[in-house]
Amino acid sequence: MGGDIKELVTAAVASAWLFGATSLCAQEREHKFVLEIGPAGEWPLKDKPNFGGNFAIEATLIENWLEIEMGLTALSTNGRSEWSGDFLFKKPFNISPTFEFMIGAGPSVGKTLNGPDRDTDVSATVALDFMFWPTKDLGWFIEPTWSINPRTRAQTVGFTTGILIGFQTSSRLNWRRARCPSWVKSGHGVGTSVCPLYPRKQTSPSGVGTSANCQQETSCVPL
Numbered sequence: 001m002g003g004d005i006k007e008l009v010t011a012a013v014a015s016a017w018l019f020g021a022t023s024l025c026a027q028e029r030e031h032k033f034v035l036e037i038g039p040a041g042e043w044p045l046k047d048k049p050n051f052g053g054n055f056a057i058e059a060t061l062i063e064n065w066l067e068i069e070m071g072l073t074a075l076s077t078n079g080r081s082e083w084s085g086d087f088l089f090k091k092p093f094n095i096s097p098t099f100e101f102m103i104g105a106g107p108s109v110g111k112t113l114n115g116p117d118r119d120t121d122v123s124a125t126v127a128l129d130f131m132f133w134p135t136k137d138l139g140w141f142i143e144p145t146w147s148i149n150p151r152t153r154a155q156t157v158g159f160t161t162g163i164l165i166g167f168q169t170s171s172r173l174n175w176r177r178a179r180c181p182s183w184v185k186s187g188h189g190v191g192t193s194v195c196p197l198y199p200r201k202q203t204s205p206s207g208v209g210t211s212a213n214c215q216q217e218t219s220c221v222p223l
Contacts, residue, residue, distance in 0.1 A: 031166035034058040034131075036141060038162015040073050042082075045155045050075040050082060054160045058090070067092055069104065069127075073160075080117075084110035086125055102129035108147055123147040123156070131164060139164040 040054035056071030069088040076082070090104030108125040112118050125147040133139035145158040 031137070031168050032060055033167040035165040035167075036069075036071070036143075036160070036162055037165075038141075038160060040075065040158065040160040042075060042156050042158045045157070048078045050080060051077040052082075054162065056086075064092060064094070066090070067102065067104075069106075069129075081113040082110055083113065084108055086127075088125065088127055090127070090129065098133050100131040100133070102131070103127070104129065121149050121152075121154075123149045133164070133166075137166040137168070139166070 036054070036056040036058065038054060039051065041049060041051045043049045052073060052075035054071060054073045056069055058067050058069045060067050067090045069090060071086045073084045086106060086108040088104040088106035090102040093101045095101055105126045108123045110121045110123065125145055127143055127145045129141060129143045131139060131141045141162065141164050143160045147156045147158065
């Protein structure tokens with residue numbers, strides 16, 4: 001029974017250490033700026049779909065809490081040319097060192113350049129951003145969106161995908177590398193030389209042992 005408890009405690013300590021180190025490595029991947037480039041499409045609920053391209057830049061305002069996205073989309077495949085720009089506030093979630101999820105919302109302004117419905121529309125947009133980073137500074141994303149025009153109540157579903165290009169400052173890179181353990185970067189597991197929480201053998205009648213950090217003597221109960 002005592003051996004099982006020691007194994008469980010040791011496993012918990014090792015897991016906490018591994019989780020903490022992995023979180024640091026996820027933070028190491030964070031970028032000051034990220035470019036998003038790729039194809040885009042919109043499906044108005046009461047009109048024909050339209051397709052084109054998208055270019056956006058994301059910037060970190062508050063690390064792990066707030067990012068902003070400024071994007072420009074050009075659509076022109078159904079006989080109607082449209083330009084739109086959005087300004088979204090996003091909350092990031094670092095799921096793993098190679099996967100990041102964001103949810104955001106903000107205003108979007110669209111301009112129809114030809115056809116009978118030439119107009120400028122302002123909509124409210126909600127976006128989900130799924131970002132995959134197979135390498136540190138190059139990845140890919142998919143971003144579904146939903147927009148509604150408060151004036152006309154027109155709704156539109158959008159979808160964007162493409163590549164990600166991340167940019168970091170040199171000082172951030174050096175700081176992250178210093179904090180991220182090399183064994184996490186290389187993929188090796190946690191070492192087995194973990195200091196026991198309790199002494200394996202009673203060596204003194206007074207029951208003196210060592211604490212979990214192996215630095216301070218403390219009394220213990222023999223197993």
